[in-house]
Amino acid sequence: ARGKALGLTAGLTAVLGLPSALSQDFFNNQDWVWGLGLILSGSFFAFAVLRKGVSAFRLKYLAGPNNDLTIGAWYDWIMRYLIPLEALAILLWWFYQTWNGDSWWNPTDIYSLGTCLVQWGTVLAILGIGNRKLYSLIEMEG
Structure with missing residues (x-):
């Protein structure tokens, strides 16, 4: 089953990646669309953390006993203010760059x-x- 899944994954990756390999325009389009998609996805995640509670999220998921990194209260400020501001700035900048009436x-x-x-x-x-x-x-x- 593992070999079959590996072959299927490799085959699909090759077939789905072929248009980007053959056309720079297609590649640029996919880079544009899914680059913005990643920014939106991260924004949705940040919004979910804000709704759940930044401190509660940090304490439950990031400050566990097995975590070798110290995630302090600075994380709360970054998630509350910096991440939403950066996401908005990047999206607005990207849309501005491509605005054509x-x-x-x-x-x-x-x-x-x-x-x-x-x-x-x-x-x-x-x-x-x-x-x-x-x-x-x-x-x-x-």
């Missing part, structure tokens, strides 16, 4: 908000459908 919404433009929204929406829809199917399979197995 004619094609900011165009999903076929390499660097546009439209291409980000279409690709993120597509992936979220696929993951949502997959999640429901996986949940149904798990429920059927008991």
